[in-house]
Amino acid sequence: MKWISARQIADLITTTLVIFALYFLAYFLVWAVITPLQNAVIPEITKYASLLFLPHGIRVFATSLVGRKSIPGLLLAEFVGNYIFWDVHGWIPLLVVSTASGTVTYIVFEALKMAKINAYYLQVTSEPPPLHTFMLAGILASVANGFLVTTIMEGGMTIGQVTSVLAAFTTGDVTGLIAVIVIAKVVMPVITARMQQGK
Numbered sequence: 001m002k003w004i005s006a007r008q009i010a011d012l013i014t015t016t017l018v019i020f021a022l023y024f025l026a027y028f029l030v031w032a033v034i035t036p037l038q039n040a041v042i043p044e045i046t047k048y049a050s051l052l053f054l055p056h057g058i059r060v061f062a063t064s065l066v067g068r069k070s071i072p073g074l075l076l077a078e079f080v081g082n083y084i085f086w087d088v089h090g091w092i093p094l095l096v097v098s099t100a101s102g103t104v105t106y107i108v109f110e111a112l113k114m115a116k117i118n119a120y121y122l123q124v125t126s127e128p129p130p131l132h133t134f135m136l137a138g139i140l141a142s143v144a145n146g147f148l149v150t151t152i153m154e155g156g157m158t159i160g161q162v163t164s165v166l167a168a169f170t171t172g173d174v175t176g177l178i179a180v181i182v183i184a185k186v187v188m189p190v191i192t193a194r195m196q197q198g199k
Contacts, residue, residue, distance in 0.1 A: 012069060019062045019073025020080075026054035026176075027081040053172035055081070056145075057180025060138040063105045064121045064129070075102035093152060100148040105141040112137055135177070142173035 030050045038051055055077070062070035078098040082088040088097060109119055112133075119137035121128045128134075146169030150162060 012072070015066055015069050016073040016076065019058070019066075019070055020077045023055050023058045023062075023074065023077035024081060026058050026180075027077065027085055030054055031085040050172045051168065051175065052179065053169075053176040054179060055176065056138065056142060056173035057177040059101075059105050060134070060141060060177055061180060061184065063109050063141075064119055064134065064137070067109075067120060067122055068106055071103055071106055074105070075099065078102040097149055097152045100152065101145050104145045104148060105137075108141040108144055109137055112140070131181075134181075135174075138177045139170065139174060142170045142177075146170060146173070 030053060034052045034054075035050050042051075059070075059074055062074060075098060078101045079094065082094055082098050082101075088094045112119055117133060117136070119129045119133050129137075143166065146166045149169070150165050
């Protein structure tokens with residue numbers, strides 16, 4: 001039987017807290033800035049969809065970088081975010097929707113891996129996945145998450161309404177993923193340079 005070392009526990013706690021902090025910040029920006037602008041400019045499609053959903057970008061990056069170790073941070077962030085920002089206060093729907101959203105990206109990544117499509121970037125020293133592979137994983141995770149959340153939170157809709165909501169989810173998730181990719185391309189070289197200076 002293999003025991004988990006104190007270092008591994010500390011690394012998991014750190015990873016969880018970093019992912020939670022980034023995801024929560026992205027959630028806050030959507031709630032405080034993006035959603036009010038969206039509601040002022042266009043009619044509200046659904047209160048559970050944003051047309052620039054930054055947390056999805058964090059979700060995809062976290063899953064690609066640390067794999068299953070991203071799940072605790074994503075679950076915690078989803079639980080807190082859904083409760084605070086989306087007013088999901090019933091414990092059963094809160095638990096179900098948070099669990100679905102917190103794990104679906106990892107499930108999609110694993111399903112793609114089984115299909116010989118690897119979207120993971122688990123070692124920074126290795127070559128990152130091609131952009132089209134990364135985007136495919138993000139889009140599939142978005143569609144799966146949108147379907148699950150729509151089924152759980154907004155039952156009783158017509159096919160046309162479901163299609164509209166899923167389109168809003170996917171649009172917001174893809175634009176959020178692209179925004180996070182752009183931010184990462186600006187921020188990561190700065191972080192890497194500072195890390196090298198510190199050595």
